[in-house]
Amino acid sequence: MTIDNKLIEYLEELSRLRLTEEEKEKAKADLSSIINYVDKLNELDTENTEAMSHPFDYTNNFRKDEAGSSFDRELILMNAPQKKNGCFRVPKTVE
């Protein structure tokens, strides 16, 4: 399949990315060739094969419901690009 402008723009939106025109052209070509290669999997009959999302068959791995200590607020905010009054600072989100 070919990746056209419409699809690449949809993928940009899903991925929260904005490509330059040049990047977009390159991405179209690269993703098309990768997806065409991946289509090789259609040669395999997987009609009755169960999907495997994990190496082992995990069951839920619960921990005891015990209170533990949290990270210190100031410590976590140290890596925040912008902060104010002990909170992460973001642009206005509600009008």
Add this chain to the structure above:
Amino acid sequence: MNLMEIFGMTALEIGKMIKERKISSPEVTRAYIEQIEKKDPQLNSFVSVCVDEAVKKAEEVQSRLDSGEELSALAGVPAAIKDNICTKDINTTCSSKMLESFKPPYNACVMERLEAAGAVILGKTNMDEFAMGGSTETSYFGPTKNPFDRERVPGGSSGGSAAAVAAGLAPYALGSDTGGSIRQPCSFCGVSGIKPTYGGVSRYGLVAFASSLDQIGPIGKDIKDCAEVLSVISGHDGRDSTSVRNAEYDFSDSFNEGIKGLKIGIPTNYYGEGLDPEVREAVLAAAETLKTLGAELYEFEMPIIEYAVPAYYIVACAEAGSNLSRYDGIKYGYRSDKGESLYDVFCNSRSEGFGMEVKRRIMLGSFVLSSGYYDAYYKKGLQTRRLIKDSFNSAFEKCDMILSPVAPTTAFRLGENVSDPLKMYLGDIYTVSVNLAGIPAVSVPCGFDGKGLPIGMQLIGQTFSEAKLVKAAFNYQMNTDHHKRAYEIMKGGVL
């Protein structure tokens, strides 16, 4: 003793000298730091070097040893850590602009365990951005050079760790392996490494790439060092819900037993088209060596391998796209100063903070997970994953382990594959199936090509069969000298 000699020693040899008071941990650490400062500008294997912290830590470990405290065989020995493993108060960048100034407020589980064992951290090593790549060329901080030939790549994504160990800039290192990122750079740089069974080593504090495939593992000058490091960093950890209980490694028999009767599978279709003839010859020669040591060779076909790369890129990119959605420019990491709305901040921070390979994989992940394509791609990838796992399971009914090349070629030239992602991905043919199946594999040097570049071989085993793999690799290394020659060649020329 000439202090220069320590750069050619294994971590266990250095640890023993420290224990026997022939040299102190601060002396070793200072020597390594000086060596890094002198030689690393030519290689770029480190992103950051912990000059003051390392010496301080070495003095602390030394005083613990001097006061009679029982510490591990690696106590006081310096180590290098891949820069996607969280180190408290030490920058952990994933070789990305996105995390250029990120200082984790906590240590990864493996760092706590190394700390308890008395390890000294020299610094953080270069890698492909977010571990996405096979050449360390996608690093925001520039590529690492192969110490055997600085025009060539060291492999990746743990290229900095492998190059540093190969060049004698660190006695051992930690890497991570999502699709071959420990094994392939080991092969390109002539060092040894282990990709442990999924769940064997806690992923707590490993910056996530593809969570159902990622594992941390050791890189060393020989397999014995790797086994020692793996013993230290492995074991159950409640903070990683996929960490396996009651699966402690016991390598005690790996170093004093032979391999008589060990059944080694040779998947003949692994050795066909696309494999460099010199690599084929070296790996098959290793098979003969193992046979003279008592192993039995068993030839079979494993046709499913042809589908491993496409299945891997579907699964890995889907998980990467989801994992990397956390980089929004708000809580930590790079934030763009352009844009008025929250949505703009997300998009601009990500677009300016990620490199092209990372963006490509996120978009590929978005594609295979998007409605309309999910069944045809993501589900198909997961079904293929099951077929690969089944195929390994039936192989291990007939043999104890599988011998294969690590990569189809030796180290390629810088820039040679970087503009063609598909070509780069195809280089992962021998490694990715191991991660999809969650099984362990070791990578050890088995020769050199006509250009003097190292060739690696891979031994793949059933879940939690690391001790058996280490035993085979150890017997091989006791009877060959490829792993020792690698450092001799390095010392003699390139650096």
